[in-house]
Amino acid sequence: MKMRKMLAVIMAAVVSLSIGACGADSSGSGSSNAAPSGTAAASNNSEKKIVLGFAQVGAESGWRTANTTSIQESAKGAGIDLKFSDAQQKQENQISAIRSYIAQKVDVIAFSPVVETGWDAVLQEAKDAGIPVVLTDRAVKMEGGKKAEDYYVTFLGSDFRLEGERAAQYLLDNASKLFPGKKEISIYELEGTVGSAPAIDRKEGFDKKIVTSTDVKFNIVKSQSGNFTRAEGQQVAESWLKSDADKMDVLFCHNDDMGLGAIQAIEAAGKKPGKDIIIVGIDGVKGAFEAMAAGKYNCSVECNPLIGPQLMDIVRKIMDGKTADIPKRIESEEGVFTQEQAAAELPNRKY
């Protein structure tokens, strides 16, 4: 009897254990799948990946393609699922891309606004959908007294006004060396994309600073958009040089790509770039360093495109519920590089 009772108890134990195990699988409740707290996420390799929707301006310049590479490589390295779109410098394409990210219910939306205004509706839609937005590179302005800061978590980028001031400061500091014996200097300004934050702010910073000159008088003779592209920068420079080749002392370019395009126009006009016509640009792309090392370009004010790692840190902080720890504005550290430094600095350049 005793033996039979013992066997019955053992059998009951075996049966109850097997039901427990099956119950976990069949119920699918996951409750018995749940490992001891704190390890489920680590051990469960089907953890939901963060999804970031990024609406890029385009591929208009060396700076932009470096910016895109930084974002794509950083997302991969961070294990973040990146949905990426190239708007070909058209605002309507960026707005459509943002709307598609909202429809897909991505976790975070980031974008570099091609122009400052026209974002009110789509930023309201993202806010209403509860999807946090990060601005990278360029800023927005809202209409009707709305505060732009209420529509995004943070702005990650550069101080464009300061970049314009730095370009002017190079000319102020080097006037006697660059323009020996001249008292009046004629500047031609190649502007960035009309309505974009970098074009507006770089122009404001440069134009205000350059008139503070004391020993020579700088005049901005002509100013026109080359849309941040090499081809359009070359076209505008060609049109100016047809009539003003002997008058142009300085070409100030809102980005290096337009300045590099202008080099070709200057040589075609029979002038020596970097000597007859001083060229100052912004971005700090490799092509500018190569041109400076060749004596055809004089100064490039750095604008850092490599913000991918910082963007992924911001996205992860948001998803970890730490949005309150993120500053409203995060600026890049940037320098100024001249012809004298270019050859030595070139091997260090990352874009």
Ligand code: GZL
């Ligand atoms: C600046 C960026 C500008 C670059 C250009 O942060 O928005 O756009 O200066 C690029 O090269 O096209």
